[in-house]
Amino acid sequence: MNLVSLRIITADIKRLVQFHEKATGAGVQWFTDDFAELVAGSCTLAIGSTQTLAFFGEGVALAANNKSVIIEFIVENVDKEYEKIKNLTSDIVQKPTTMPWGNRSLLFRDPDGNLINFFTPVTSDAIRKFA
Numbered sequence: 645m646n647l648v649s650l651r652i653i654t655a656d657i658k659r660l661v662q663f664h665e666k667a668t669g670a671g672v673q674w675f676t677d678d679f680a681e682l683v684a685g686s687c688t689l690a691i692g693s694t695q696t697l698a699f700f701g702e703g704v705a706l707a708a709n710n711k712s713v714i715i716e717f718i719v720e721n722v723d724k725e726y727e728k729i730k731n732l733t734s735d736i737v738q739k740p741t742t743m744p745w746g747n748r749s750l751l752f753r754d755p756d757g758n759l760i761n762f763f764t765p766v767t768s769d770a771i772r773k774f775a
Contacts, residue, residue: 649690650687665682666728667760689715708757716763722764746769746770748763
């Protein structure tokens with residue numbers, strides 16, 4: 645088994661895709677007006693409008709209602725990324741902070757309230773883990 649994609653459902657797909665494109669620098673591929681993908685290294689972040697839920701049945705997912713998942717991106721320099729992100733959103737949950745497990749982490753919310761973590765391994769153990 646191989647995790648290849650995470651999908652966010654949103655009521656405002658253009659706004660959310662634009663935000664994630666600016667935040668990550670990943671290229672976007674639009675497949676329809678209701679579905680796009682941002683390929684970021686080893687995983688794809690798919691973004692679908694609420695219209696795409698019709699294929700799965702009513703009430704399967706609720707847009708802008710995530711309270712338990714954090715979408716994480718490893719970045720080269722989290723402090724440098726913070727300078728960019730603070731101009732995209734005022735919803736910074738945690739400024740760059742070195743965590744006990746060895747990653748320097750920036751936590752913020754996208755326009756739908758999804759938690760996004762940009763992190764850089766900084767201790768030798770964390771660097772080795774992601775090498």
